[in-house]
Amino acid sequence: MRVLVADPMAEETRAGLEGLGLMLTYDPAIEPHLLADKVKDVDVLIVGRTRVTRRTIESATRLRAILRAGVGVDTIDVQAASERGIIVADCGDADVSARAELAFGLVLALDRGLHLGTAALRSKVEGQGLHGRTLGLLGWDALARALGRIAQGFGMRVMVHAKGLTSTLAAEAGVHWCDSAETLFAKADVLSLHPDDGTDASATAERIARLTDGATLLVMSARELVDFAAAKARLEAGTLRLAMDVYDANDFDDDVPFPADAFPGLCVTHRSGPRTRQVEDAINHRVVTALERFLTQRVMPGATNLDVGHAATTLLIRHHPGPELLTSVFEALKDAGAVITHLESHAFDGGAAMLLRIGLTAPPSPDLRDELERLGGVLGLEVQG
Numbered sequence: 496m497r498v499l500v501a502d503p504m505a506e507e508t509r510a511g512l513e514g515l516g517l518m519l520t521y522d523p524a525i526e527p528h529l530l531a532d533k534v535k536d537v538d539v540l541i542v543g544r545t546r547v548t549r550r551t552i553e554s555a556t557r558l559r560a561i562l563r564a565g566v567g568v569d570t571i572d573v574q575a576a577s578e579r580g581i582i583v584a585d586c587g588d589a590d591v592s593a594r595a596e597l598a599f600g601l602v603l604a605l606d607r608g609l610h611l612g613t614a615a616l617r618s619k620v621e622g623q624g625l626h627g628r629t630l631g632l633l634g635w636d637a638l639a640r641a642l643g644r645i646a647q648g649f650g651m652r653v654m655v656h657a658k659g660l661t662s663t664l665a666a667e668a669g670v671h672w673c674d675s676a677e678t679l680f681a682k683a684d685v686l687s688l689h690p691d692d693g694t695d696a697s698a699t700a701e702r703i704a705r706l707t708d709g710a711t712l713l714v715m716s717a718r719e720l721v722d723f724a725a726a727k728a729r730l731e732a733g734t735l736r737l738a739m740d741v742y743d744a745n746d747f748d749d750d751v752p753f754p755a756d757a758f759p760g761l762c763v764t765h766r767s768g769p770r771t772r773q774v775e776d777a778i779n780h781r782v783v784t785a786l787e788r789f790l791t792q793r794v795m796p797g798a799t800n801l802d803v804g805h806a807a808t809t810l811l812i813r814h815h816p817g818p819e820l821l822t823s824v825f826e827a828l829k830d831a832g833a834v835i836t837h838l839e840s841h842a843f844d845g846g847a848a849m850l851l852r853i854g855l856t857a858p859p860s861p862d863l864r865d866e867l868e869r870l871g872g873v874l875g876l877e878v879q880g
Contacts, residue, residue: 496539497536497537498512498518498519498520498539498540498786499520499533499534499537499540499541500512500519500520501522501523501533501545502523502545503543504521504541504543507779508783511782511783512786515783516790517539517790525545527545527548530547530551531548531550531551531554532554534551534554535557536556538559538560539558539560540555540560540561540562541561541564541782542561542562542564542570543563543564545570546570547572548572548575549572552572552575553579558581560582560583560789561576561583562585562785562795563586564779564782565586565769565778566587569717571583573799576800577800582789582801584795584796584797584798585797585799586778586782587797588637589769589781590774590778591637591638593771593773593774594641594768595641595642595644598713598738598768599642599649601713601738602625602685603625604738604762605711606622606625607622608622608759625646625649625651626649626651627650627651627652628651628652629652629653629654630652630684630685631654631655631656631673631679631680631682631684631686631687632653632654632655632656633656633686634658634688634689634690634696635655635657635668636689636691637691638689638691639655639687639689640668642687643655646685653669653671654682655670655672655673656672656673656674656675656679656694657694658693658694676696677702680702680703680705683706683710684710685713686698686706686711686712687713687715688712688721690716690720696720697722698712698714698720698721698722699725700724703722704725709734709735710736711735712726714738715740715768716741717741718739718741727753730753730757730761735760737762738762738763739762740765742763742765742766781796785797807856807858807880808855808858809853809855809880810854810855810859810867810876810879811850811851811852811877812850812851812873812875812876813851814848814849814873815849815872816842816849821851823870824853827867827870833856833859834855834856835853835855836855836856837854838852838853839852858880864876
């Protein structure tokens with residue numbers, strides 16, 4: 496299997512990949528516009544910060560997987576990969592603790608003026624203090640949970656509004672439930688945005704207007720979440736503090752309404768959250784583990800565009816082994832217009848019987864169930880969901 500690594504990678508990680516028997520090409524200095532030519536005969540592409548465009552994906556005739564040696568796949572055209580049946584994966588939550596640490600560091604810096612360049616400026620900042628204040632989490636992803644634990648250690652009250660989160664689930668997690676995003680913005684002293692669980696975590700102009708004077712808005716995810724015009728107006732008025740780790744150093748240009756040091760209430764780092772040795776070690780380990788799994792099972796941990804095992808209905812068929820029966824099962828499903836989402840087959844001890852799990856987008860009709868149960872070799876049939 497041919498693997499191209501298009502970004503810098505630790506020597507021990509490369510050795511781990513080569514130890515799997517992979518044909519590894521290491522080209523960390525490749526220019527993004529040349530990547531399309533390099534991937535034509537590659538099975539797996541591993542990238543860090545390099546952007547993978549539709550043009551690159553469509554030129555890769557053998558490509559089966561793209562692995563981001565990091566967290567997040569916003570630099571990869573996932574739609575183009577999905578159209579061609581190419582797995583896109585990242586290294587999961589390897590950077591969560593590090594990002595939470597930095598996030599709270601930004602909050603502390605803004606409260607005490609630690610980010611300001613001179614002692615004269617810092618001396619003019621009167622910190623509010625965090626003990627007894629309210630941290631509002633709009634969304635309940637892994638980063639939000641880690642940030643909440645840190646805040647509780649500082650004696651803060653943690654309040655959450657998130658998609659699918661109920662008052663019961665919030666209580667079980669040891670946090671306070673909030674019934675709406677608008678209420679959360681109005682009550683939080685520090686408000687953090689977390690869209691990764693599907694929550695609408697946008698900081699619109701209307702929501703920003705609800706923040707109390709002196710509140711801190713914390714942005715550790717996509718910068719597109721924030722209405723910068725509304726944020727700028729409140730920064731200029733001195734009624735808002737804004738902390739962000741979503742920009743690179745060269746991102747402050749015409750489409751951003753203020754530079755990184757424009758206001759005393761603004762504290763910006765350049766995607767520094769995951770830049771720790773702990774995160775690097777975790778990602779290196781996950782890269783090798785992901786490739787090892789892909790070699791043996793053709794699936795990859797952390798896949799973002801592959802719905803593995805999540806079906807509206809699962810059809811369980813216990814049967815005697817034999818290709819004729821499987822052919823009859825799939826012909827019956829085809830004739831009924833059934834849409835299959837996944838398949839699993841397991842052998843019972845001794846090999847005299849098998850269990851076939853078929854994921855379907857909709858339950859089978861009574862007629863289809865009867866037809867399947869009458870097939871020779873079927874020992875039993877069950878429908879879940």
